[in-house]
Amino acid sequence: MRRTILLWLRVTWRSWVLLAAAVLVIRAGAQQPARQAAAPRQADTARQTGEIDPTRIEGHEKCVDCHKTELRAWSASKHSTRAFDLLRAAPTALEYATKLGITPENIARKSLCVECHATPQHDAASGRVTVLPGVSCETCHNPSGGTDGWLNAHAVYGPPGTKREEESPAHYEERMARCREAGQLRTSDLYLLAKRCFSCHVVDDEKLAQAGHEHPKGDFELVEKSLGEVRHNFFIDPAKNAQASTLWIDPLRHSPGRSAAGRMRAMFVVGKLVDLETSLRSLATATKDDDFSSKMEKRISKAFAVLSEDLLAELKRTKLGELEQLVKDIQPTLEKLGADGFSTDDRRLYLEAAGKVARAATQFADRDGSELGELDELDLIPKGPFDGVFQP
Numbered sequence: 001m002r003r004t005i006l007l008w009l010r011v012t013w014r015s016w017v018l019l020a021a022a023v024l025v026i027r028a029g030a031q032q033p034a035r036q037a038a039a040p041r042q043a044d045t046a047r048q049t050g051e052i053d054p055t056r057i058e059g060h061e062k063c064v065d066c067h068k069t070e071l072r073a074w075s076a077s078k079h080s081t082r083a084f085d086l087l088r089a090a091p092t093a094l095e096y097a098t099k100l101g102i103t104p105e106n107i108a109r110k111s112l113c114v115e116c117h118a119t120p121q122h123d124a125a126s127g128r129v130t131v132l133p134g135v136s137c138e139t140c141h142n143p144s145g146g147t148d149g150w151l152n153a154h155a156v157y158g159p160p161g162t163k164r165e166e167e168s169p170a171h172y173e174e175r176m177a178r179c180r181e182a183g184q185l186r187t188s189d190l191y192l193l194a195k196r197c198f199s200c201h202v203v204d205d206e207k208l209a210q211a212g213h214e215h216p217k218g219d220f221e222l223v224e225k226s227l228g229e230v231r232h233n234f235f236i237d238p239a240k241n242a243q244a245s246t247l248w249i250d251p252l253r254h255s256p257g258r259s260a261a262g263r264m265r266a267m268f269v270v271g272k273l274v275d276l277e278t279s280l281r282s283l284a285t286a287t288k289d290d291d292f293s294s295k296m297e298k299r300i301s302k303a304f305a306v307l308s309e310d311l312l313a314e315l316k317r318t319k320l321g322e323l324e325q326l327v328k329d330i331q332p333t334l335e336k337l338g339a340d341g342f343s344t345d346d347r348r349l350y351l352e353a354a355g356k357v358a359r360a361a362t363q364f365a366d367r368d369g370s371e372l373g374e375l376d377e378l379d380l381i382p383k384g385p386f387d388g389v390f391q392p
Helices: 003-031 033-038 041-047 068-075 082-089 091-100 136-142 169-181 190-201 206-210 221-227 260-283 291-311 321-340 346-365 373-378
Strands: 118-122 127-133
Touching: 041 082, 082 091, 091 206, 127 136, 136 190, 190 221, 190 260, 190 346, 206 291, 221 260, 260 291, 260 346, 260 373, 291 321, 321 346
Parallel strands: none
Antiparallel strands: 118 127
């Protein structure tokens, strides 16, 4: 009898403990949804910071089933060939590496060089680290792998068997949101794609610049580079390398007002804004007044002049509220920079100005360019023909 009573008490006690624990879990869960929803996913954070997670890199071979012609265009570009070859064959690569303390065998394997000249890939399961030759698809469009990656999600148009032209508007919006959350940079992400370009086409590392690594010859012009040899707009018409991103002007999803000319106008302005932002952030990292800081000052001055003098002063019929407010906000900082020169004491000012440029660029990137026709009269946008455009 005593044993039975003890057993009953033990079971009852355990039941109360489990019940109390369950209540606490439920209460805790009810109090935490907001915090969990606010926490950014790793892939989505990468969209904003530009950081590339090597463990999520799948490799361009995963793209060939749906993007055969795009892969052919990429394979013929300098992104695929010359970028990586420079690390192995260019005499300057060894010169820079020596000054930076990088051993010759590591130049093309594990160094800061591969971040822009190749695609690092890390297999988390095996721990194996490899370097995929060339600036690949995921370098520009962000890593696609992982259980929550965008690789498979971005091409699913509905239930099995649903074709692209049969996708419902609701499913399209849901798919875009899912891919955005997974970190994908699509053609509509003009500002973030431009930032990805400038992150490598402007030497923003002071030590690398001091080692002798020059900026690419001439200014990096976003329109010219995007519509030149890296152009790969074949998704709607595989026989034609369209001048504008084909999904950006897709008649299934967008108004007929979108055009290649409008895209170029918006791309030109966003390119100047990102150039200004990148140069300001780079200047904020400088440790002394030297050739590196001087080059960044020149880039800042030139980009700001295009925005404030060529655009705001010359365009009479076009509303440019974002740029007007930006120029007003950052002009004091740039006037101080021009009058006093670079100073490490002003780093906070440079970063604050860069943040304001970023906000203006993000806002401006939503334009389709149709209302910027007056810009064509200024003869600022490269008109082509552009070099190295791949044709099937």
